Amino acid sequence: MKIFTTIFLLLLPFSLFAENSEWFVGLDGGVTGASLSNSELNSSYAFGPEYGAKIGLRDKNSRIYLGYTFANDIGSDISKTQSPYLALEGISNEFKVVAKSTAKFFFGVRLGASFADVNSSSTSAFLGGLQTGLVFMLPADFEIELAYRHYWTYSNKDSDFNAGAAYVGLNYKFGAF
Numbered sequence: 001m002k003i004f005t006t007i008f009l010l011l012l013p014f015s016l017f018a019e020n021s022e023w024f025v026g027l028d029g030g031v032t033g034a035s036l037s038n039s040e041l042n043s044s045y046a047f048g049p050e051y052g053a054k055i056g057l058r059d060k061n062s063r064i065y066l067g068y069t070f071a072n073d074i075g076s077d078i079s080k081t082q083s084p085y086l087a088l089e090g091i092s093n094e095f096k097v098v099a100k101s102t103a104k105f106f107f108g109v110r111l112g113a114s115f116a117d118v119n120s121s122s123t124s125a126f127l128g129g130l131q132t133g134l135v136f137m138l139p140a141d142f143e144i145e146l147a148y149r150h151y152w153t154y155s156n157k158d159s160d161f162n163a164g165a166a167y168v169g170l171n172y173k174f175g176a177f
Contacts (some may be wrong), residue, residue, distance in 0.1 A: 010039075013077075015034075016167040017163045018061060019146035020059060021057050021058060021059045021139045022055060022057070022058055022173050022174065022175055023055070023056070023057060023058075023171045023173070023174050024054075024055070024057075024058055024063070024065070024143075024171050024172060024174070025053075025054065025055045025065075025171065025172055025174075026053065026054045026055075026065075026143075026145065026169050026170060026171035026172070027051075027052070027053055027169065027170055028051070028053075028054075028145065028167045028168065028169030028170070029049070029050070029051050029052075029168065029169075030045055030048065030050055030165050030166050030167025030168060031048070031049060031050065031165065031166055031167075032048060032049075032050035032071045032074065032081075032163050032164065032165040033045040033046065033047045033074075033163065033164050034046060034048075034071070034074050034077075034078045034081065034157075034161050034162070034163035035077075035078075035162060035163075036077055036078070036118070036148055036159075036160070036161050037112025037152065037153075037157070037160040037161055038157050038158060038160065040119050043077050043161075046074050046075020046076070046077065046078065047074065047075070048067055048071055048072060048073045048075065049071065049072065049073070050070065050071040050110045050165050050167065051069065051070050051071075052067055052068060052069035052070070052140070052167070052169075052172070053067065053068055054066065054068070054162065055067075055072070056087075057151055058091070058173070061090060061091050061092070061093070062088070062089065062090055062091060063088075063089050063091060063106070063108075064087070064088050064089075065086075065087055066081065066084070066085070066086055066087075066108070067084070067085050067086075067087055067112075068082070068084050068085075069081070069082070069083045069085075069165070070082050070083075071163075071165075076154075077118065077119060077122055077161075078116055078117070078163075079117045079118075079120075079176075080116060080117045081114055081115070081117075082114070082115045083112055083113065083114070083115070083151075084112050084113055085110045085111060085112025085113070085127060086110065086111055086112060087108055087109070087110040087131065088108055088109055088110075089106045089107065089108025089109075089131070090106065090107055090108060090122035091104050091105070091106045091135070092104050092105040092106070094137065095130050097136070101136065101137075102136075102137045103134050103135060103136045103137065104134070104135045104137070105132075105133075105134055105135075106131075106132065106133055106134075106135060106147075107130075107131070107132045108130070108131055108132075109128075109129070109130055109131075110127070110128070110129050110130075110131060110149065110151065111126075111127065111128055112127045113125070113126065113127055113128075114126075114127040114151075114153045116129040116159075116161070118154070118159040118161065119158075119159070123155060123159040124155065125154055125155030125156075125157075125159065125160065126152035126153065126155065127151050127152070127153050127154075127161070128151060128154070129149060129150050129152060130149070130150055130151075131135070131147055131148065131149035131150070132147065132148060132149075132177060133145055133146055133147025133148060134146050135171070137144060141172060141173040141174060142170065142171065142172055142173075143170070143171040143172075143173070144168065144169070144170060144171075145167075145168065145169035145170070145171055146167075146168055146169075147166075147167055147169065148164065148166050148167075149164070149167070150162070150163070150164040150165075151163055151164075159173055
């Protein structure tokens with residue numbers, strides 16, 4: 001229970017500066033591809049399912065959130081990854097897609113940690129990456145997010161890897177203030 005209190009206390013200062021901010025939560029699922037960064041090891045991309053969750057604050061043209069992704073059964077070199085991270089994104093203004101449907105583009109960075117099983121040994125590393133996508137606005141404060149994220153891990157040259165994930169997410173906005 002202390003982890004949830006800590007998360008909310010970390011996000012509270014950002015809410016004090018935002019005039020029209022709101023909380024959001026989201027779930028996502030997609031496919032990730034990962035490969036070892038060391039070219040001497042001759043690793044190729046292997047693919048597996050990836051799932052995630054996030055909670056954070058969004059303002060008119062930005063959002064900051066804490067997230068967690070989990071990928072399993074990726075391949076023989078990298079069998080499993082778990083990544084808690086902090087993301088900061090810029091969001092475009094709404095534009096019409098079709099009829100009354102609207103969407104927003106986003107682009108951002110993510111920093112965090114990676115806990116992975118690489119070549120049958122557990123490793124932890126710093127994680128840094130970029131993400132971009134499109135958020136479709138739905139009625140009743142829901143959104144559908146179509147996006148791509150790419151990240152690199154930095155720990156030691158034999159266990160560093162890069163991964164990319166295409167995913168679909170469902171977000172719910174609440175608590176506007």
